[in-house]
Amino acid sequence: TITGTPPEVAAILMDAMGADVVGINCSLGPEQLIPLVERLASVTNLPISAQPNAGMPMLVGRETVFPLSPEEMDSYVPALLDAGASYVGACCGSTPLHIKAIAEAAGNHTPKERPEIAPFTAFTSRTGFVKVGHTEKPIIIGERINPTGRKVLAKEIKEGSFAMVKRDALAQVAAGADVLDVNMGVPDVDPATIMKRAIMELSMLVDVPLSIDTMDPAAMEAGLKMYPGRPLINSVNAEPEQLAQVLPLAKRYGATLLCLPLGRGDLPATAEQRVELAKEIVLAAYEKGLRSEDLLLDPLVLTLASGQDSAVQTLRTLAMYKETFGFPTVMGLSNVSFGLPQRPYLNSQFLTMALSHGLTAPILNPLNGTVKKAFVAARTLLGFDPAAAEFIADYGLDEEATVTNAASKKVTAVSFNSDDPLENIQHAVEQGEKELVIELVEKALADGVDPLKITKNALSEAMNVVGEKFGAGKVFLPQVMLAAEAMQGAFQTIKRVLPDSGGITRDTVIVATVKGDIHDLGKNIVAALLENNGYRVVDLGKDVDPEEIVAAVKRENATVVGICSLMTTTMPMIDVTIEAIREAGLPAKVLVGGAVLTQEYADKAGADSYAKDGITAVNIVKKLLGDD
Structure with missing residues (x-):
């Protein structure tokens, strides 16, 4: 999808939400949908639908044509069915004759038997998924985003700053966390509001799945809605x-x-008591329609100070969970050493024991070298690291070099402490650090750094890097928007601190969706990115008459006009609008885009440029105006 969600991730989530059928429609021709159907079928047993276009659209004169005839369309039906499709239809460019041909081809083909997918437990982010279970290698759930016992973090969250939250998130992912636990338990703040914001910020920042850690139902639902x-x-x-x-x-x-495994009474001291409580919860979950693959079990970790056999009972619980239920297991590791000296050492020893008893996903601090090394070593010893490849990659150097190497990795990923202030600002924008970049810019300006150098060598360079990563599929739209917001914060800071600094405010750009077209997602993205790059944007909205666009260009003295069409039926309005701008004698450059447009169409319509996505649009505007 436009925000980077692959077929497997979408299918896992829709399956869990109770969909009866999952599928793909429009966007591509049948040949291109075949491998995507296969990817859906690799993670779900649900029926799969496929509704391709009648081939990839082509421009013939001023008419959009879909090239596949009914006979050519039906030739792909056997492959779609063999890939796992249960239902096949068609979308753009198709006619009743196409549907008839597809139906006949489907009726004449006996598809391959579709492999049954064994149930599995998985968490998903927007862009990826993580399996967890006894046949999967253990994973790390990072514990650092938790204000309990962390006064500075609690203070920042209470003040509305998420700088430390985001730095902790990036640091944990860089250190190997597969999932991030998000706890916003700060007194005197609305838990639902703060959880909603935390989930929104983090889901744009990192690619790993999140754990919503709260006992407050309102905060829980706010996080679930946003995730x-x-x-x-x-x-x-x-x-x-x-x-x-x-x-x-x-x-x-x-x-x-x-x-x-907690109830209204005393803490369950024995493994047997915990298993009985777990049974109660599991049966209640089944009654509400949840499945076995939706459930994970916590063995309840109590501090050693609470009783000499507390750790033993936790280990027994893990073993009994595995035998009784077979569900994945999650536990907070650090509780075991609370109130004791040498906590990392105790934690690491307990971790290896727990993993050998059936723990699949410890909640721990991946930045703690002692605990992290124990985790990797245990995973290797338990047979989840063939040829000890991961252990050797992480710890194959001598002790001193290993520590230096780990520190170097951490600094590269999350540090903004370079001696070069422009480098710090650039990294902050790339990481989407909206709050931090303001501090860095203020400090750079106070130290006498030229604002134009900040703009060119830090802000613009950061967006160039983000743009390259976006084009390479290494980051997706939410990260781009986050970086753009950070850049806008930096621009605004320069204006606020040095209101007379030249070269910061850029030209006016008009954006609009053409007459007859009611889609505006792409236009809105381009508008936001342009604004965050310092341009003044006048957004005329959707379904806009050519005359209104011409009038706005004159009124606003705009130097660039961005127009888009998302439907094949409204593509001719691109030509009409450009013609109206030219006839009015306006010098404004015209940039066009939209899902159905191509470079060829833009050239024939007389546009100055064509942009396939938002990042490209910003770069083109810069070049058209000499701002690059």
Whole structure:
């Protein structure tokens, strides 16, 4: 999808949310949909639908033509069915004759038997998924985004700053976290509002799945609504009120759910008591329509100070969970050493024992070298690291070099402490650090750094890097928008601190969707990116008459006009609008774009440039105006 969601991720989430059929429509021809159907079929047993266009559109004169005839279209039907499609139809460019031919081809073909996909538990982010279970290699859930016991982090969150939250997220991912636990438990703030913002910020910043860590149902639902994927809910216990509030949320939003063996009475001291409580939660979850692959179990980790056999009972619980349920297991590691010296050492020893007893996903601090090394070593010893490749890659150097190497990796990923202030600002924009970049720009200006150097050598260079990564598929639209927002914050800071600094405010750009077309997602993205690059943008909206666009160009003295069409039926309005601008004698450059447009069409229509995406549009505007 435009935001980077692959077929597998979409299918896993839709399956969990209760879809009856998943599929792909429009966008491509049948030949291009075949491998995508195969990818859907690799993760779900749901029926799959495929509705391709009648081939990839071509421009003949001023008419958009879809090249595949009914006979050519039906030739792809056997391959679509063999790939896993249960239903086949057609979209743009098709006619009743196409549908008839497809139906006949489907009726005459006996598809290959579709392999049954064994149930599995997975978390998804917007762009990827992580499997967890006893046959999968153990994963790390990063624990650092938690203000408990962290006064500075709690203070920042309370003040509305998420700089430390984002730095902790990036640092944990760089250190190997597969999932990030998000706890926003700060007094005197609205838990739903703060959780919603945290999930929004982090889901744009990192590619790994998130765990929504709260016992507040309102905050839990706010996070679930905002999250573009299948998260882990951490957690639900056996109290009837909790079950009644949390289980429907997990079902409605397709989340995985961590079951914590606690009830209204005393803490369950033995493994047997914990297993019985887990059974209560699991049966209640089944009654609400949740599946086995939606559930994970927590063995309940108590500090060693609470009793000499507390750790032993946790290990016994893990083993009994594996035998009784077979579900994945998650536990907070650091609780075991609370109140004791040498905590990293105790944690690492307990971690290896727990992994050997059936732990699949510890919640830990991946930045702690002792604990992280124990985790990698245990995964290797348990047979999840063939030829010890991961262990050797991480720890194949001597001790001193290993520490230096790890520190170097961490600095490269998340540090903004270079001696070069422009480099710090550039990295902050690339990472989408909206709050931090303001501080860095203010400091650079106070130290006498030329604002034009900041603009050219830091801000513009950062967006060039982001643009290259976007073009290479290494980042997606949300990260681009985050970087652009950081850049806008930097521009505004320069204007605020040095209102007379020249060269910052750029030209006016008009944007509009042409007459008859009511789509505006792409236009809105381009407008936001242009604004965040310092341009003044006048957005005329959608379904805009050519005359209105001409009048706006005159009124606003615009130097660039960006027009788009998302439908084949409205493509001719691109030609009409450009013709109106030219007849009015306006010198403005015309940039066109939209899903159905091509470079060839733009050239024939007389446009000055064509942009296939938002990043390209910004770069073209810069070049058209000599701002590059």
